[in-house]
Amino acid sequence: MLLESVEYTRPRNLDEALRALASREGAAVLAGGQSLVNVLKNRVASVDLLVDVSRLDELRRIEVGADGGLEIGACVTYDELERSDDIRGAQPMLASAAGHIEDRQIRNRGTIGGNCCLSDPSNNLPPLLIALGATMNVQGPGGGRQVPAEDFFFGYFMPALEPGEILRSISIPPLADDAGVGYQALSVGHDSKAIVRAAAHVRGGDTIEDARVVLAVVGPRPVRHSAMEDLLNGAPASAETVERASEAIGDGDGLEPISDAHGSADYRRRVARVLARRAVYEAMMRGARS
Numbered sequence: 001m002l003l004e005s006v007e008y009t010r011p012r013n014l015d016e017a018l019r020a021l022a023s024r025e026g027a028a029v030l031a032g033g034q035s036l037v038n039v040l041k042n043r044v045a046s047v048d049l050l051v052d053v054s055r056l057d058e059l060r061r062i063e064v065g066a067d068g069g070l071e072i073g074a075c076v077t078y079d080e081l082e083r084s085d086d087i088r089g090a091q092p093m094l095a096s097a098a099g100h101i102e103d104r105q106i107r108n109r110g111t112i113g114g115n116c117c118l119s120d121p122s123n124n125l126p127p128l129l130i131a132l133g134a135t136m137n138v139q140g141p142g143g144g145r146q147v148p149a150e151d152f153f154f155g156y157f158m159p160a161l162e163p164g165e166i167l168r169s170i171s172i173p174p175l176a177d178d179a180g181v182g183y184q185a186l187s188v189g190h191d192s193k194a195i196v197r198a199a200a201h202v203r204g205g206d207t208i209e210d211a212r213v214v215l216a217v218v219g220p221r222p223v224r225h226s227a228m229e230d231l232l233n234g235a236p237a238s239a240e241t242v243e244r245a246s247e248a249i250g251d252g253d254g255l256e257p258i259s260d261a262h263g264s265a266d267y268r269r270r271v272a273r274v275l276a277r278r279a280v281y282e283a284m285m286r287g288a289r290s
């Protein structure tokens with residue numbers, strides 16, 4: 001289907017973009033357009049004005065702080081994430097996850113901000129950003145605010161953005177020397193729609209510290225599994241610990257997996273347990289190597 005006629009503007013800076021967004025109730029941010037344009041073509045939603053922020057320099061930068069922390073502009077594309085030496089050096093798992101997003105065209109145009117603001121629970125980046133302890137830097141007509149990544153993904157296609165707000169950038173703290181990150185997914189096809197995702201961060205040598213275990217596609221939003229984290233923190237860094245902690249993923253733990261053509265809710269829950277175990281184990285191994 002062809003795109004219906006829609007007004008389009010390309011502001012020169014973020015302030016102009018915010019003013020354009022506020023000028024019309026039916027205005028929407030356009031980044032890479034990989035999801036939004038499809039939605040409009042399929043008449044699933046309509047907008048009056050597209051505010052194209054994809055070429056704003058201030059949303060396209062990747063900055064590394066003195067401590068190794070990153071600030072990534074919302075309009076940095078997946079391809080740029082995958083190729084950036086700064087990202088590969090500071091957060092290699094993020095570069096790798098971006099490189100596993102399906103097909104070259106999407107990676108050339110799709111942006112880290114669009115991936116987050118779409119808030120599709122099956123998307124690659126949200127669970128990883130939560131595991132990395134990221135913060136979303138949001139700009140609105142009244143100023144800026146910061147939202148922890150774990151509070152940003154509110155539900156199916158519902159980011160925690162107020163009307164008129166734009167995601168400006170994403171800050172990621174540096175990885176500690178003894179920290180590692182793991183990321184696992186089961187997909188319908190290679191690098192395709194995920195059935196379940198699990199991301200993990202752990203720190204520590206013989207004893208596990210600062211465990212973050214995030215599960216996605218098991219409910220409307222990616223979630224940290226605090227019961228599994230509690231069993232990991234302070235326990236010896238061993239395969240037995242990880243195995244035992246993963247048993248916390250089960251009935252009544254708040255996960256809300258759906259049943260569909262790709263798997264029942266029960267199957268997804270069992271896969272979540274296996275992937276969480278693998279992600280934590282991978283994080284431990286990577287932390288031990290660094």
Ligand SMILES: Cc1cc2nc3c(=O)[nH]c(=O)nc-3n(C[C@H](O)[C@H](O)[C@H](O)COP(=O)(O)OP(=O)(O)OC[C@H]3O[C@@H](n4cnc5c(N)ncnc54)[C@H](O)[C@@H]3O)c2cc1C
Nearest residue numbers: 031032033034035036102110111113114115117123124167
């Ligand atoms: C064929 C196909 C395959 C795909 N495969 C994958 C995959 O394997 N993994 C994966 O994770 N995703 C996948 N996607 C989804 C895609 O990666 C993202 O949805 C898309 O790239 C979002 O980025 P974008 O820059 O194109 O956003 P757009 O489509 O421009 O915008 C998406 C939404 O976010 C809003 N938005 C965008 N940027 C901002 C901002 N800075 N501030 C506020 N709101 C904003 C827009 O208004 C819109 O509502 C796929 C999509 C398609 C069409």
